[in-house]
Amino acid sequence: MRIDVVTIFPAYFDALEISLLGRARQRGLLETHVHDLREAAHDRHRTVDDTPAGGGAGMVMKPEPWGEALDGLLGAAGEEREPGETEPLIVFPSPSGERFTQETARELAAERRLIFGCGRYEGIDQRVFDEYGERGRVRLLSLGDYVLNGGEVAVLAMVEAIARLIPGVVGNPESLVEESHEQGLLEYPVYTKPAVWRGREVPPVLLGGDHGAVEAWRREQSLERTRRVRPDLLGLQAGRAAE
Numbered sequence: 749m750r751i752d753v754v755t756i757f758p759a760y761f762d763a764l765e766i767s768l769l770g771r772a773r774q775r776g777l778l779e780t781h782v783h784d785l786r787e788a789a790h791d792r793h794r795t796v797d798d799t800p801a802g803g804g805a806g807m808v809m810k811p812e813p814w815g816e817a818l819d820g821l822l823g824a825a826g827e828e829r830e831p832g833e834t835e836p837l838i839v840f841p842s843p844s845g846e847r848f849t850q851e852t853a854r855e856l857a858a859e860r861r862l863i864f865g866c867g868r869y870e871g872i873d874q875r876v877f878d879e880y881g882e883r884g885r886v887r888l889l890s891l892g893d894y895v896l897n898g899g900e901v902a903v904l905a906m907v908e909a910i911a912r913l914i915p916g917v918v919g920n921p922e923s924l925v926e927e928s929h930e931q932g933l934l935e936y937p938v939y940t941k942p943a944v945w946r947g948r949e950v951p952p953v954l955l956g957g958d959h960g961a962v963e964a965w966r967r968e969q970s971l972e973r974t975r976r977v978r979p980d981l982l983g984l985q986a987g988r989a990a991e
């Protein structure tokens with residue numbers, strides 16, 4: 749998979765060189781390119797923002813630099829794209845986006861190429877989303893109901909959630925199956941050695957060697973934890989005991 753990121757803070761993405769993602773890149777499973785939006789701003793101050801039309805506080809990201817940066821990337825894709833191949837998906841993290849979930853991560857992990865656009869300030873001029881939404885595929889995705897100063901941190905989270913699902917990136921694919929949200933439930937509590945720590949024991953069922961009993965215990969723990977912490981995942985209203 750090829751991932752391009754457009755941002756005014758490229759240094760945020762030095763983190764992609766580290767650990768899991770760094771190894772995936774070295775093994776050619778993931779190709780990442782980070783682009784400074786200011787290189788597409790040609791005035792003396794490399795301006796990427798301006799005052800909001802209609803007034804109001806803060807600044808809005810101008811459409812021209814985004815247009816030049818994204819055309820450059822899509823054009824680059826044009827050279828490689830087979831005829832009829834789908835346009836790369838362009839993802840903008842946004843507080844007003846659709847919810848990014850494990851399901852979204854699975855969908856995006858199937859893409860050949862992703863472009864991430866990091867908004868800042870009060871947001872990006874709407875015409876950028878309109879322009880590229882007509883020409884190809886654009887998705888505004890939210891990590892949650894809170895506001896960050898910009899999309900960079902959200903892109904790092906999304907890239908990690910997506911890249912670890914690419915076959916070969918995570919050593920043991922088994923470990924991807926049972927984690928929280930893969931089965932639509934929260935994961936059961938995990939333990940390791942020592943058998944007793946500060947007087948607290950590992951649940952004996954986990955040390956008894958009866959794999960059937962372990963499976964049953966883990967399933968019950970997942971259901972109990974999900975009921976308690978995230979009843980919405982079970983289609984229950986918060987605060988109501990399951991009937």
Ligand SMILES: COC(=O)COc1cccc(COC(=O)c2cn[nH]c2)c1
Binds near residue numbers: 840842891898
């Ligand atoms: C319409 O969307 C845009 O213009 C994108 O521009 C912005 C502006 C400010 C901040 C962000 C970053 O995303 C979040 O804050 C976010 C994502 N998930 N939860 C919070 C993006």
